[in-house]
Each structure stands twice: as structure tokens, then as C-alpha cells.
Amino acid sequence: MEFIKRYLPIAGLLGIVIGVQLLTSATDTAYYLTQLTMAAYYSLLIIGLCVLMGYAGQISLGHAGFFAIGGYLSAALTSNDFSAYRETAVMRFMDTAGLLLHRQSLYGEPLLNIQPWPACIIAVVVAIIIAFLLGIPVLKLKGHYLAMATLGFGIIIFRVALAAEFFGEADGISEVPPFQLFPGVSVTGDFSDRVQNYYIAWGLLLLGLVLLLNLIHSRVGRALRSIHGSEEASEAIGVNTARYKLYTFVISAAFAAIAGSFLTHYNGGIGPSEAGVMKSVRYVAIVAVGGMANLWGVLIMGILLNFMSLRGMFGTYDDAVFGVILILIMLFAPQGILSLRIRNIFRTKRNDT
Amino acid sequence: MELSLFLQYLFAGITYGIIYAIVAIGFNIIYNTTGIINFAQGEFLMLGGMISISLLHFMPLPAAITVAVVITMLVGALIEIVFIRWIENPSVLRMIVITIGISIIIREAALHIWGESVRALPYFIGSAVTSVSILGTKISPQVLIVIGVCSVVVVFLSFFFKFTSIGREMRACAANRRAATLCGINVKNMVTFSFMLSAGIGALAGAVMSPITYSQYDNGTGLAIKGFTVAIMGGLGNSPGAVAAGLMLGIIEAFSISVLPLAFQDAVAIAILLIILFIRPHGLFGSSEAARLKEF
Numbered sequence: 001m002e003f004i005k006r007y008l009p010i011a012g013l014l015g016i017v018i019g020v021q022l023l024t025s026a027t028d029t030a031y032y033l034t035q036l037t038m039a040a041y042y043s044l045l046i047i048g049l050c051v052l053m054g055y056a057g058q059i060s061l062g063h064a065g066f067f068a069i070g071g072y073l074s075a076a077l078t079s080n081d082f083s084a085y086r087e088t089a090v091m092r093f094m095d096t097a098g099l100l101l102h103r104q105s106l107y108g109e110p111l112l113n114i115q116p117w118p119a120c121i122i123a124v125v126v127a128i129i130i131a132f133l134l135g136i137p138v139l140k141l142k143g144h145y146l147a148m149a150t151l152g153f154g155i156i157i158f159r160v161a162l163a164a165e166f167f168g169e170a171d172g173i174s175e176v177p178p179f180q181l182f183p184g185v186s187v188t189g190d191f192s193d194r195v196q197n198y199y200i201a202w203g204l205l206l207l208g209l210v211l212l213l214n215l216i217h218s219r220v221g222r223a224l225r226s227i228h229g230s231e232e233a234s235e236a237i238g239v240n241t242a243r244y245k246l247y248t249f250v251i252s253a254a255f256a257a258i259a260g261s262f263l264t265h266y267n268g269g270i271g272p273s274e275a276g277v278m279k280s281v282r283y284v285a286i287v288a289v290g291g292m293a294n295l296w297g298v299l300i301m302g303i304l305l306n307f308m309s310l311r312g313m314f315g316t317y318d319d320a321v322f323g324v325i326l327i328l329i330m331l332f333a334p335q336g337i338l339s340l341r342i343r344n345i346f347r348t349k350r351n352d353t
Numbered sequence: 354m355e356l357s358l359f360l361q362y363l364f365a366g367i368t369y370g371i372i373y374a375i376v377a378i379g380f381n382i383i384y385n386t387t388g389i390i391n392f393a394q395g396e397f398l399m400l401g402g403m404i405s406i407s408l409l410h411f412m413p414l415p416a417a418i419t420v421a422v423v424i425t426m427l428v429g430a431l432i433e434i435v436f437i438r439w440i441e442n443p444s445v446l447r448m449i450v451i452t453i454g455i456s457i458i459i460r461e462a463a464l465h466i467w468g469e470s471v472r473a474l475p476y477f478i479g480s481a482v483t484s485v486s487i488l489g490t491k492i493s494p495q496v497l498i499v500i501g502v503c504s505v506v507v508v509f510l511s512f513f514f515k516f517t518s519i520g521r522e523m524r525a526c527a528a529n530r531r532a533a534t535l536c537g538i539n540v541k542n543m544v545t546f547s548f549m550l551s552a553g554i555g556a557l558a559g560a561v562m563s564p565i566t567y568s569q570y571d572n573g574t575g576l577a578i579k580g581f582t583v584a585i586m587g588g589l590g591n592s593p594g595a596v597a598a599g600l601m602l603g604i605i606e607a608f609s610i611s612v613l614p615l616a617f618q619d620a621v622a623i624a625i626l627l628i629i630l631f632i633r634p635h636g637l638f639g640s641s642e643a644a645r646l647k648e649f
Contacts, residue, residue, distance in 0.1 A: 057446075059446055059449065061453075137627075137630075137631040138627075138630075138631075140631075141630055141634065142445075143445040143446070143449070144390040144445065144449060145585070145630055145634055147449050148390075148578070148581055148585075148626065148630070149626070149627055149630050151578070152578065152623040152626050152627055153623075153627070155578065155619065155620075155623055156620050156623050156624070159616065159617065159619055159620045160620075162616065163614065163616035163617060277574065278457075281453055281457065284450065284453075285450075285454075288450055316465075317461070319457060319460075319461055320457065320458060320461035320462075320465075322457065323454045323455075323456075323457030323458045323461060324454070324458060326450055326451075326453065326454035326457070327436065327451055327454035327455065327458070330447050330450045330451045330454065331436065331440070331451065334444075334447055
């Protein structure tokens with residue numbers, strides 16, 4: 001029974017995903033799939049952040065930093081030329097293991113890149129290691145201090161992306177090659193592969209969602225909610241609060257890095273704005289709108305708001321819209337927009353009179 | 354290092370340091386009366402600079418700065434009345450998110466009013482190349498004006514909190530809100546006033562620094578982070594500590610240019626912030642016992 005209850009909505013979502021794709025191909029509006037694919041990748045980051053913020057109760061204003069670590073490392077390793085390091089032991093080992101890609105530049109010079117698969121794995125592992133090392137000291141902090149420390153981390157990543165030649169400075173990295181997952185299936189922005197990429201992105205999002213739903217309904221999830229309620233109390237009943245907070249932080253960072261890596265291959269490039277503070281604030285805003293500890297609400301809002309923003313519906317007021325949303329939600333509906341029920345509004349009115 | 358070069362770095366450090374200290378004191382004033390860190394603090398400096406640049410078309414410089422300070426104080430009061438005043442027992446997370454939202458809205462409004470261009474007030478005395486000679490090194494008089502004005506603000510505030518009745522009332526709210534209420538102090542008005550005060554000193558600092566550092570719609574965020582670093586270094590809520598910490602950070606940053614690329618100047622301050630948060634979250638000058646009793 002419990003099993004059906006948990007997986008029925010996911011099956012429903014899968015049905016909607018397939019339905020939307022069939023609808024767009026039937027009505028000849030397949031261009032919507034591009035934004036839906038990108039929205040799915042952003043939502044992958046956002047549901048990871050939702051578990052950290054809503055369930056474990058730890059704010060992070062630096063998740064664009066993890067997204068950028070995933071995206072930038074994938075892009076730099078698959079696009080930068082490493083032929084200068086051809087003779088180093090690491091490179092020779094990777095070459096014999098088949099992890100390198102020999103290409104030729106437009107002028108016929110040999111180029112040496114790393115294959116997308118190992119690059120993606122390196123990027124995610126680096127993000128996990130950084131999250132682990134950062135999480136140990138940072139998660140001891142609370143409230144304002146935690147917010148500022150994670151914000152500071154995000155800014156350092158932004159500065160590094162902006163200043164390092166390896167990451168293309170202000171221009172970012174472009175012409176990132178496609179990411180071949182299996183023979184015949186690759187993450188790329190080509191129009192001919194649009195439908196395929198839509199399913200890759202949504203498949204990944206659903207997989208992430210199943211993982212997180214299982215996580216929050218497990219022992220770990222109950223521990224996290226007790227931490228959110230009161231750290232001292234859960235400490236007193238024997239929950240290792242530091243360890244669970246760190247786990248969640250690392251998991252959400254890994255989600256962000258995977259999303260960054262895939263989206264970079266899909267877009268064929270990444271720029272420093274992806275690491276910017278406004279991106280982190282936007283992710284926090286979406287989690288807040290969805291209702292913090294409400295994975296489904298956050299998912300719906302993540303898809304909706306990202307889709308609207310990517311379609312350019314907010315025009316030049318894009319950032320302002322997210323600022324206003326953030327304030328309105330926090331002032332009037334701190335439990336998320338889905339917690340507002342028309343019935344409740346009437347009830348409070350009746351109490352006033 | 355030559356003496357004159359050393360002094361150049363030192364004066365640059367003191368100039369930025371005292372501006373950071375003003376931002377940090379702005380944080381402290383609001384933190385002391387409400388327990389909130391106002392993430393929109395940096396935007397007050399941006400508003401002070403931008404508004405006085407716009408008003409300069411209509412009136413002389415001193416009047417433009419005065420009116421800009423008054424307008425920014427009204428903005429500060431408006432923020433408090435509209436967003437903060439009526440919330441009962443807000444959680445810290447909620448207040449963080451609200452003040453971040455406010456800072457985004459002010460910044461975006463500034464972007465739509467003034468555009469992306471970089472502006473600056475003219476130098477108050479002479480021009481960009483005017484200089485006075487101190488110990489054989491040449492310093493722009495504007496640097497001395499910034500240091501002078503900010504020092505006056507710091508001294509004024511310490512007298513204000515010590516000797517005026519409204520200053521004493523604000524300190525009472527900081528010490529114990531309920532006791533202050535029982536003594537007949539209108540705590541809510543004091544909170545509004547604390548927002549006005551920190552908006553006012555922010556706007557003044559933003560206007561006097563504008564000729565040197567320039568004003569742009571988005572330079573509030575950077576200042577807010579530096580100011581927060583300084584507030585933490587000095588111990589949150591401790592204003593003399595903030596002045597010492599501000600000068601320290603400014604000077605460290607100025608000398609870091611001689612060893613690190615300019616692009617990493619911001620990273621230095623943030624690295625210091627992270628290190629201090631990890632090892633001494635109660636600040637260099639704060640006491641850990643007192644910090645444990647505070648709510649973050």
C-alpha cells in the first residue's frame with residue numbers, strides 16, 4: 001500500500017511527461033521541449049536543495065557554485081586542449097584506459113581532450129569532495145552565519161570562474177562537445193535530438209526524485225525532520241546531527257553538479273553568470289515558493305518558474321520577479337504557495353469579523 | 354617596499370576600511386535592535402551615491418547629498434514599515450530571505466531607473482588629479498574627505514548612543530526588548546528609527562565615496578559582504594570592534610594587491626570571512642560566552 005502510494009504519483013508524472021511530448025509533436029510546437037529540458041535540469045538541482053533546506057533546515061546560498069563546478073569542469077575537461085601534458089603519467093594512464101579523445105583542430109593540429117564520461121565523473125566527484133570539505137566547518141554554523149558562509153563560497157567560485165583562463169574568464173567556455181551516454185544516445189543541443197534529450201533530462205529528474213523520495217521516507221529522512229524541528233532535541237535522542245546534515249549537503253551538491261554537467265553539454269557551453277549569486281538566490285526562492293519541506297510542490301514550482309523564465313515571459317524584470325516572489329511568499333505564505341487554500345482565506349476572514 | 358608606496362597602500366586600505374566599518378555599523382545598529390541581519394544594507398550605499406548624482410543636476414553638491422541621505426532614510430523607514438514591522442516572531446530563515454528579496458528589488462529598481470552605466474560624483478575639492486602631499490606621498494583630498502566624514506560619523510554615533518535619550522532608548526531595546534517596553538519605550542518605533550539611522554549613514558558614506566569608487570546599480574552586494582565580514586570580525590553588534598576590524602580588512606586587502614592578482618581581491622575578504630566563521634564565530638574582539646547567548 002505504502003509502495004503504491006509513493007510510486008503512483010511518479011507514474012502519473014511519467015504519464016504527463018510522455019503526454020506533453022506527444023502533444024508538442026502533434027501540435028507542431030516541439031520548440032517548447034528545449035525549455036522543458038533545461039527546466040528539468042534546473043529542477044534536478046532544486047529538488048536536491050529542497051531536501052537540504054526543507055527537510056534538514058539548512059539554508060545554502062551557494063548552490064549555483066556546485067552547479068558551476070559540475071558544468072565548468074565538464075566543459076573545461078572536454079573542450080580544453082591537454083596535448084601539452086601528453087607525457088605526464090596521469091595522461092598516459094588515462095590514454096591507455098581509453099579516457100582521452102584525440103582530435104584535430106581546424107588547422108590540423110592535434111588536440112587532446114578528456115572523454116565526456118570521465119569528465120562528468122571527475123566533475124561530480126570534485127563537487128562532492130568540495131561539498132564534504134566545506135560542509136564539515138560550514139554546517140556547524142546557523143542562521144545568518146550559515147547563509148553568509150555559503151554565499152561567500154558561491155562568490156569565490158564565481159570569482160574563480162571569472163578570473164581563471166582555464167575556465168574562459170568572462171566569456172565562459174563554448175563549443176562543448178556532445179555527451180555520448182550510450183552509443184546512439186547523447187546529450188546535445190542539436191534540434192534533431194530534441195525529443196531524445198527531453199527524455200534524458202526528465203528521466204534523470206525522475207530518477208533523482210525517486211532517490212530523494214525514498215531518502216525522506218527512510219530513517220535518514222526522519223532524522224532530518226527531527227533536526228529541522230530542534231537540533232538539540234534530536235541530538236538528545238541520539239541522532240548524529242552533524243553527520244546527517246553533511247550527508248544531505250553532499251547529496252544536494254552532487255545533484256547540482258550532475259545538473260550542471262548535463263546542462264552544459266546540452267547548451268554546448270557555460271558562462272560565469274551560471275555561478276552568480278542571483279542564480280543561488282533564485283534556487284532558494286523556488287524552494288521557498290514550493291513550500292520548503294514539500295518535494296512535489298518544489299518540483300512543480302521549479303518546472304513552472306524555470307520554464308516561464310526561460311521562455312522570457314518576465315522580460316527584463318526576470319531577477320525582479322524572483323525578488324518579488326521571494327518577499328511575497330515569505331510575508332504571506334511561509335509554508336509555500338500550495339499551502340494557500342481558498343477555504344483558509346475565508347476562514348480567517350470569518351474569524352476577524 | 355618604498356615608504357611612499359607603502360603609504361599609498363596604507364591610505365587606500367584605510368579609505369576602504371573605514372567605508373567597510375560604516376557598512377558594518379549599519380548592520381550592527383539593525384542587528385542590535387531587531388536581531389536581524391539586513392542583507393539590503395549595501396543597497397543603502399548604492400542609493401546614497403546614485404540619488405545624489407541625479408540630484409546634482411538641480412542643486413549644489415552639499416544640498417544634493419543632504420537630500421539623498423534624507424530620501425534613503427525614508428526608503429529605510431518604508432522598508433521597515435512595509436516588510437518588517439507587522440511580522441510576529443519571524444524565524445531567522447524567513448528574515449534572511451525577506452531582506453535578500455528587498456535587496457534584489459532595490460537593485461533591480463535602480464537598474465531600471467539609472468541603467469547599467471557607471472556614474473560618479475565629481476571630486477569635492479579640485480579634480481581627479483589634485484593631490485596633497487603627506488610624508489612625501491601624494492594623496493587625493495577626496496581620500497581625506499572620506500576618512501574624515503566616516504570618522505565623524507563613527508564619533509557622532511558613539512556620542513549619540515551614549516548621551517542622547519533616543520540613543521539610550523535604542524540601546525535599551527538592544528539589551529532587553531520586553532524590559533524596554535515595560536519602561537514605556539515604543540520598541541517598534543525604535544526599530545523603524547534604527548533602519549532610518551543605518552540607511553542614513555550608509556547613504557552618506559555612499560555619497561562621499563562615489564568620486565573614488567564610482568557608483569553602479571549593483572555595487573551594494575559586494576559592500577554588504579565586506580561589511581558583514583567586518584561585522585563578524587569585530588563581533589556582531591560590537592561597533593568599536595567593527596571600526597578596528599574594518600581598518601584591518603581594508604589594509605589587508607590593499608596590501609594583498611601587491612601579491613595577488615586584482616581579480617582575487619574580493620576572494621581575500623571572503624576567505625577571511627570563512628576562516629573567522631570557522632574558528633572564531635564570535636569575532637576577534639567578541640567574547641564567546643556572550644555570543645552563545647545570542648540568537649543567530
